[in-house]
Amino acid sequence: MTQTDNKTVSAGQGKDPRRDRFEFNKLRKRLRRQAGKAIADFNMIEPDDRIMVCISGGKDSYAMLELLMTLRDSAPIDFEIVAVTLDQKQPGYPEEILPQYLETLGIPFYILERDTYSVVRSVIPEGKTTCGLCSRLRRGTLYGFAEQIGASKIALGHHRDDIVETLFLNLFFGGKLKAMPAKLKSDDGKHVVIRPLAYCRESDLEAYAQVMEFPIIPCNLCGTQENLQRQEIKQMLRGWEREYPGRTETIFRALSNVAPSHLLDHDLFDFKSLSVEVDDSLGLPDIRVVNL
Secondary structure, three states, rough: OHHHHHHOOOHHHHHOOHHHHHHHHHHHHHHHHHHHHHHHHHHOOOOOEEEEEEOOOHHHHHHHHHHHHHHHHHHOOOOOEEEEEEOOOOOOOOOOOOHHHHOOOOOOOOEEEOOOHHHHHHHHOOOOOOOHHHHHHHHHHHHHHHHOOOOOOOOOOOOOOOOHHHHHHHHHHHHOOOOOOOOOEEEOOOOEEOOOOOOOOHHHHHHHHHHHHOOOOOOOOOOOOOOHHHHHHHHHHHHHHOOOOOHHHHHHOOOOOOOHHHHHOOOOOOOOOOOOOOOOOOOOOOOOOOOO
């Protein structure tokens, strides 16, 4: 039985507890269904997999872990879950929160300690965003530990909105038509990364985290500015969503409905070989006005 099943839900502490319970159950079923579909569509989890679930202390990774534990209990295959979090030695980091929470779940977990904060501060000038370098150092540490424990998959908590935002980040600032894959093999070929929340909306995850009362750890302890480009994209998408409800979902669906022949990438489609057979015996008409 998961923490969700044991919890007395008071969704928003509204005036109608039965209505709150009903709405929460719909939300939970939707998230489970979407996560399960993403896992199935991309064959994210296979028999006897050891899944290293990366926990940041944010709403998304908490929800991912809880959903994976629930799906594991009902899955037709056996797989193992290992929770891993990274203490980057940021000033004010509440190092006791995650261990206390993970202790209640009855699963193996590890707290990795690496002072990436000092490394980042020594490299990035004051006032500049540190998110990019911090992310790379964090990823390298997690990948290395995954290899040590024999993890066959690494699960990250990125959701649908992250994927769409990344599409526009690459489009506007990188000149690439590229998003964030639901499943990928690392560049060195040693790791398979999965994103079980790929079909889940951020707003649903926010609502779920609020009801579940996950002990959220903010991602701004380092004092750096949040990635300003991503924030610009996020605000753009929210504006579109207010004016044209459902636009984000339409954009997301487009990522799985690609027509390479209608783009300009020669590596994806062989434009040079396009040709048709023409009857060489045909000539031009003698008259200028042709009645068809």
